[in-house]
Amino acid sequence: MSLQSNIEWTDATWNPVTGCTEVSPGCDHCYARTFAERWRGIPGHPYEQGFDLKRWPERLALPLKWKKPRRIFTNSMSDLFHKDVPDEFILQVFEVMVQADWHIFQVLTKRPARLLHLSEKITDRISQFAPAGTPWPAHIWLGVSIETIQYQWRLEKLRQVPAAIRFVSAEPLLDSLMMLDLRDIDWLIAGGESGPGHRPCKPEWIRELRDKCVANNVAFFFKQWGGRNPKAKGREVDNRTWDEFPMDAYAWQSA
Numbered sequence: 561m562s563l564q565s566n567i568e569w570t571d572a573t574w575n576p577v578t579g580c581t582e583v584s585p586g587c588d589h590c591y592a593r594t595f596a597e598r599w600r601g602i603p604g605h606p607y608e609q610g611f612d613l614k615r616w617p618e619r620l621a622l623p624l625k626w627k628k629p630r631r632i633f634t635n636s637m638s639d640l641f642h643k644d645v646p647d648e649f650i651l652q653v654f655e656v657m658v659q660a661d662w663h664i665f666q667v668l669t670k671r672p673a674r675l676l677h678l679s680e681k682i683t684d685r686i687s688q689f690a691p692a693g694t695p696w697p698a699h700i701w702l703g704v705s706i707e708t709i710q711y712q713w714r715l716e717k718l719r720q721v722p723a724a725i726r727f728v729s730a731e732p733l734l735d736s737l738m739m740l741d742l743r744d745i746d747w748l749i750a751g752g753e754s755g756p757g758h759r760p761c762k763p764e765w766i767r768e769l770r771d772k773c774v775a776n777n778v779a780f781f782f783k784q785w786g787g788r789n790p791k792a793k794g795r796e797v798d799n800r801t802w803d804e805f806p807m808d809a810y811a812w813q814s815a
């Protein structure tokens with residue numbers, strides 16, 4: 561939980577749930593797990609329970625208290641759609657996001673099948689705060705992580721969710737995503753893996769994604785090349801940085 565974040569594509573993190581379990585090769589060097597496990601067993605520390613899943617109901621209302629508009633990465637230390645998070649708790653998270661409409665919320669999952677399964681209930685809950693038939697609010701962005709083309713199915717699930725803004729996080733990028741279908745996708749984040757044991761990210765994989773995004777009018781954000789630490793190889797692709805967003809994160813409020 562932080563009012564500031566080192567993650568380049570967000571401003572703040574909000575973790576009403578912490579902890580998770582691995583689902584695919586992109587989880588092999590999960591930064592959240594590494595961070596959380598460092599504190600396991602330390603009495604009174606927020607990660608005393610390590611990376612075991614824990615709900616924090618007392619954190620639910622936090623974004624409503626943050627008056628300055630921010631891009632907020634929801635559950636940077638977990639996956640909101642993990643099977644052990646009860647439906648009602650997920651709906652309460654959406655309730656807060658709908659109400660705190662001066663922020664942008666960025667929700668990223670590797671479990672879009674559950675997101676899709678819950679999407680009708682989420683739509684119903686959203687409609688309690690807006691006229692019936694109102695589409696999902698544009699300030700709640702929904703994304704899936706895809707590390708290899710084998711996980712393209714996650715995007716197929718996401719496409720069926722009536723989110724206003726859909727995005728893909730291709731990080732850590734572990735193979736070419738040249739064949740990725742970007743229909744109805746607004747934003748793509750790409751990046752290599754960093755930290756001990758990082759796996760290589762080939763420059764052509766990033767260039768392919770950049771070119772696909774440009775050709776398909778999808779906003780492209782290049783996070784970093786990866787390496788022994790996130791800054792080891794920088795953020796430039798062919799001498800420029802790519803910091804695009806699907807919409808001006810704050811201007812939309814006054815539109």
Ligand code: SF4
Pocket residue numbers: 580581582583584586587590591592593637638639670
């Ligand atoms: S889904 Fe995300 S938070 Fe959960 S283990 Fe994998 S990388 Fe970590």
